Amino acid sequence: MTILTAVLALLVLALIFGAILGYAAIRFKTEGNPLVESIDNLLPQTQCGQCGYPGCRPYAVAISDGDAINKCPPGGMATVEALADLLDIPVLPLDAEAPDVEQNRIAVIREDECIGCTKCIQACPVDAILGAAKLMHTVIESECTGCDLCLEPCPVDCIDMISQPVTLTRWGWQSPLDQQSIIATDREGVHS
Amino acid sequence: MSRSDKLWSLVGGVHPPENKGQSNRQPLQHLPLSETVVLPLQQSNGIPAEPTVAVGDFVVTGQLIAIGKHPIATRLHATLTGEVIAIEDHVFAHPSGISVPSIIIKRSDLHASTDTHDSSLEPWYNWEQLPVDALLMRIEAAGISGLGGAGFPTHIKYLGQRPIHTLIVNGIECEPYITADDRLMREHAAEIITGIQIALRMLSAQEAIVGIEDNKPEAISAIRTAITAVNDARLVLKVIPTRYPSGGEKQLLYILTGEEVPSGDIPASLGYVIQNVGTLFAMQQAVQLGQPLIERVVTLTGDAVAAPGNYWIRIGTPIDAVLEMVGLTTQDTDIQRIIMGGPMMGFTLPNAQVPVSKTTNCLLIPTKQEMPDNPEADPCIRCGLCEQACPVSLLPQKLYWNAINREWDQAQLNSIQDCIECGACSWVCPSSIPLVQHYRFTKAEIKREAVETVKANQSRIRFENRQLRLEKEVAEKEIKRQARAAQAAQAQSVKAQTGDTQLDTSAKDAILASVARAKAKKNSQVAVEPKDSLESLQGAVTVALQAVEKTKVKLAAAQAGGLPSVTALTTALEKLEKRAQVAEVALATYIEKTGDPS
Numbered sequence: 126m127t128i129l130t131a132v133l134a135l136l137v138l139a140l141i142f143g144a145i146l147g148y149a150a151i152r153f154k155t156e157g158n159p160l161v162e163s164i165d166n167l168l169p170q171t172q173c174g175q176c177g178y179p180g181c182r183p184y185a186v187a188i189s190d191g192d193a194i195n196k197c198p199p200g201g202m203a204t205v206e207a208l209a210d211l212l213d214i215p216v217l218p219l220d221a222e223a224p225d226v227e228q229n230r231i232a233v234i235r236e237d238e239c240i241g242c243t244k245c246i247q248a249c250p251v252d253a254i255l256g257a258a259k260l261m262h263t264v265i266e267s268e269c270t271g272c273d274l275c276l277e278p279c280p281v282d283c284i285d286m287i288s289q290p291v292t293l294t295r296w297g298w299q300s301p302l303d304q305q306s307i308i309a310t311d312r313e314g315v316h317s
Numbered sequence: 318m319s320r321s322d323k324l325w326s327l328v329g330g331v332h333p334p335e336n337k338g339q340s341n342r343q344p345l346q347h348l349p350l351s352e353t354v355v356l357p358l359q360q361s362n363g364i365p366a367e368p369t370v371a372v373g374d375f376v377v378t379g380q381l382i383a384i385g386k387h388p389i390a391t392r393l394h395a396t397l398t399g400e401v402i403a404i405e406d407h408v409f410a411h412p413s414g415i416s417v418p419s420i421i422i423k424r425s426d427l428h429a430s431t432d433t434h435d436s437s438l439e440p441w442y443n444w445e446q447l448p449v450d451a452l453l454m455r456i457e458a459a460g461i462s463g464l465g466g467a468g469f470p471t472h473i474k475y476l477g478q479r480p481i482h483t484l485i486v487n488g489i490e491c492e493p494y495i496t497a498d499d500r501l502m503r504e505h506a507a508e509i510i511t512g513i514q515i516a517l518r519m520l521s522a523q524e525a526i527v528g529i530e531d532n533k534p535e536a537i538s539a540i541r542t543a544i545t546a547v548n549d550a551r552l553v554l555k556v557i558p559t560r561y562p563s564g565g566e567k568q569l570l571y572i573l574t575g576e577e578v579p580s581g582d583i584p585a586s587l588g589y590v591i592q593n594v595g596t597l598f599a600m601q602q603a604v605q606l607g608q609p610l611i612e613r614v615v616t617l618t619g620d621a622v623a624a625p626g627n628y629w630i631r632i633g634t635p636i637d638a639v640l641e642m643v644g645l646t647t648q649d650t651d652i653q654r655i656i657m658g659g660p661m662m663g664f665t666l667p668n669a670q671v672p673v674s675k676t677t678n679c680l681l682i683p684t685k686q687e688m689p690d691n692p693e694a695d696p697c698i699r700c701g702l703c704e705q706a707c708p709v710s711l712l713p714q715k716l717y718w719n720a721i722n723r724e725w726d727q728a729q730l731n732s733i734q735d736c737i738e739c740g741a742c743s744w745v746c747p748s749s750i751p752l753v754q755h756y757r758f759t760k761a762e763i764k765r766e767a768v769e770t771v772k773a774n775q776s777r778i779r780f781e782n783r784q785l786r787l788e789k790e791v792a793e794k795e796i797k798r799q800a801r802a803a804q805a806a807q808a809q810s811v812k813a814q815t816g817d818t819q820l821d822t823s824a825k826d827a828i829l830a831s832v833a834r835a836k837a838k839k840n841s842q843v844a845v846e847p848k849d850s851l852e853s854l855q856g857a858v859t860v861a862l863q864a865v866e867k868t869k870v871k872l873a874a875a876q877a878g879g880l881p882s883v884t885a886l887t888t889a890l891e892k893l894e895k896r897a898q899v900a901e902v903a904l905a906t907y908i909e910k911t912g913d914p915s
Contacts, residue, residue, distance in 0.1 A: 302721055
């Protein structure tokens with residue numbers, strides 16, 4: 126009898142909590158995958174496709190499904206570290222195949238040589254190339270992410286990746302930290 | 318409250334060796350004019366000004382040569398009489414060593430001795446009767462920017478966006494070595510007081526507090542005498558204890574009034590405007606004498622300088638020319654580096670071609686013995702001296718850890734943006750850690766990251782919009798394709814329906830008739846050229862005979878009815894009979910040829 130009461134009581138409790146959980150699941154349903162959003166926010170949004178996915182968001186989706194976090198060369202180690210931090214997984218070295226591309230580059234079309242084929246316009250993931258068929262194209266500097274995707278389709282190779290000059294607005298102090306020891310025990314390693 | 322003599326004590330602060338004695342004993346002197354001046358169109362981080370002169374133009378001293386389209390850009394005036402020889406990129410007073418567009422003026426030999434001055438700004442000795450707007454425009458026209466600190470255009474402070482009740486006059490000059498303001502106050506106290514009165518009128522402020530550190534007794538007495546002379550009750554002089562960095566805008570305000578400016582805000586939010594004595598002097602010169610800002614007092618000091626002192630130097634004079642005039646060459650082995658500003662907050666110049674700017678208050682040229690290379694940083698021993706020295710009550714040690722671990726968001730939580738980069742923490746650090754450099758780097762990284770985030774968001778939006786557009790295009794194509802398919806299917810079904818329902822009606826007859834006609838035509842042709850089979854020839858004969866018969870019937874009917882088609886039918890009948898004959902002949906010939914029994 127006592128056992129029966131206990132089992133019944135537990136059953137009733139289970140039913141009540143089940144109902145609450147079931148209600149909460151419907152009432153507070155999360156639209157979309159919030160993890161994808163957080164991952165996407167950490168990616169550099171160059172939309173370069175070097176990760177093998179057609180843009181940063183698809184890669185974010187892939188990471189949330191378990192893909193490696195070290196496939197983003199434009200983001201570099203900083204992005205890998207941020208992703209590892211977010212997902213609580215170990216930091217991986219940047220994918221060895223990834224070329225070490227210089228940052229702050231933008232595509233510049235040599236306009237005299239452009240034949241107006243519109244191929245680069247179609248390749249640009251952020252619509253940063255302006256032009257029309259058989260007319261010269263040009264890159265909107267402020268929108269270019271430097272992803273290189275327009276270089277390959279150009280039939281006359283008239284697109285250059287140009288490093289942007291350091292201007293007053295872009296200049297910043299350098300870190301004084303060059304091989305500086307952090308704690309005393311590190312000194313040996315650093316100075317040997 | 319500020320009427321009382323009460324002073325508040327600076328939080329933190331340090332007492333570095335003052336080293337002011339070398340330069341503050343000699344009266345102000347004018348340096349001879351240099352051969353050329355270089356006037357950068359961009360001062361500090363502001364928006365560049367637009368030149369109003371072209372290469373080859375002859376300009377006189379004080380002539381307006383560049384005007385700012387943006388309010389943040391200050392006007393530039395020629396500081397030599399001569400020819401504009403170039404408008405080109407030139408290195409300027411910035412630690413980056415970046416070149417910016419500059420107007421370069423070469424002194425004219427004709428005017429070597431007598432420097433012609435532009436007189437487009439007339440002296441206003443009666444400024445007290447003039448409207449405030451006129452004064453404001455004069456300050457702007459004279460190209461005055463803050464001579465004490467960041468070089469912010471002065472007239473912006475007087476636009477009256479926020480009500481101002483008190484003007485704070487900064488005569489502190491707390492940075493070691495620098496004595497430019499000290500000498501200016503000693504020798505031009507009356508002009509400074511007039512400048513204060515002009516500023517008070519423009520601000521409609523009730524009082525002005527002049528703050529001077531107690532290590533400048535001569536300047537204090539000069540200012541006190543000048544205040545007594547004008548007998549203006551609005552002016553108050555307050556002498557504060559010497560301690561670095563009391564001259565910081567927010568620090569000085571706290572020391573004098575006990576009020577703290579909120580983080581990220583400016584003193585105007587509390588009703589204060591803070592102005593350096595040099596700027597007030599320049600304002601007086603601009604208003605009373607019509608003199609645009611073309612020269613300033615620069616302290617030349619450091620053990621490498623044989624005759625340290627304060628000099629009036631034309632803005633734009635290249636530093637190497639200045640050094641030459643005081644008997645130094647950049648080749649001197651003793652010169653380790655040239656520091657613009659003081660030893661605490663100044664920066665080492667990228668090279669000696671840098672021209673003197675409106676904010677250059679000091680050129681410090683130390684010898685190697687005087688300022689040896691920074692010793693290598695030792696590990697932080699967590700002594701906490703930096704925390705006691707910080708005038709903004711930050712936690713420098715924590716910020717240092719944030720900086721080396723690149724924890725920018727943590728650094729922001731620890732209020733790195735409030736750091737005034739005074740260098741007090743670095744100065745006290747027993748491990749010689751270059752703390753300020755770490756903070757500057759951290760700030761630069763935070764700024765860079767913010768810019769990158771903006772750009773990344775922009776790219777994300779553009780990418781997503783593009784994806785949406787492409788998807789929409791595909792969807793639209795699909796809809797069009799489906800519509801076309803549906804249309805085709807409908808047409809098909811209509812066809813099929815007509816075939817089914819109207820099979821027995823005239824349509825079918827018409828079809829059959831046309832088929833028969835086609836056959837007849839074919840057969841008749843065959844009859845004309847009899848090389849086909851027996852059947853076809855026979856068919857042709859039959860068809861021809863049938864046609865003859867049909868036409869005969871029609872003709873009879875027409876004749877009976879007396880229709881006009883009788884003649885046509887008669888001709889047709891004749892033709893058809895001929896054709897029938899031809900067909901019969903062809904058949905006969907065929908039978909003969911082939912010997913077919915039937």
